Amino acid sequence: MKTILFKSKLIRLFIAFLIFASCSKDDESSTVDIPTVNYTATNFDATFFQTGNSTAPTIDWNGDQGTFSLSAPLAGLNIDSINGILSWDKTLPIGIHNLQVIITNSAGQTVKNITLSNPLQGVFTGFIINGNSEHLEMEFFSDGTIIVKLEDSGSPPTAYGTWTKNNTTIIANLTNPENGVQASFSGTLTIDTTAKYTGNLYSNPNLTDPLGVFEVVLH
Incomplete structure (x- = not known):
């Protein structure tokens, strides 16, 4: 009789051990760590x-x-x-x-x-009003340089320069290599259904003495 009771207790202990081991494995498998x-x-x-x-x-x-x-x-x-x-x-x-x-x-x-x-880049075309309305083309490059072409009496003078972003304002300072004339554009870039750059043309980088207004749109 004692032998039977001993074996019964042994079996119960063995089953309890299996249940404990199984629960331990479940706990390990359910461990979560940060991604x-x-x-x-x-x-x-x-x-x-x-x-x-x-x-x-x-x-x-x-x-x-x-x-x-x-x-x-x-x-x-x-x-x-x-x-x-x-x-x-x-x-x-x-x-x-x-x-x-x-x-x-x-x-x-x-x-x-x-x-x-x-970075701002691409060709913008439009017009500038400086007494007369003239065709204007601006090409922005991602390295911060810019080329501007202005249709003037059938001859399109080209100016080269750099552009910078100051908060919401884009400023471009340019020089015509043929005659050394300087000019600056200062305006706002608006991005929605189109990309539009509008503002004023100045005769110097100090942004004084405005010469006219301009508007160009990404081509």
Whole structure:
């Protein structure tokens, strides 16, 4: 009788051990950690007034799928909450944008720093009113240089210079290499259904003595 009771107790202990071991394995398998995420690059270049997107990152949710988000919103920019792909539209502001991508699950979050560059570039055409209305062409380059052509009495003089961004204002300082005449354009770049640059023409980089007004649109 004692032998039977002993064997019964032994069996119960063995079953309890199996249940404990099984629970321990379940606890280990249900362990959740913060996500592990890597983008193939952390610097992305946009083309002005064109849509685009980043590459998809590699993701290990480490036990619990979460979401992607941006620490701060930026006009024209979105992030897919599931796959982490950044996408932008034509209204993305010009300049260098330092972004923080937040990847969150129930265990916590991971932060990835991304830089998105969108330099002003392209050919703008329109007119300048300086006594008479004349055809004006401006070509902006991403390195900060600019070429301006003005239709003047059938001969289009060309000026070369540089452009800078000061808050919401774009300023271009130019020189005509043939006669040394200087001029400056100062105006606002508006980006919606079109990209439009409007403002005043000045005779010097001090932005005094306005000579006329201009309006050009991305060609």
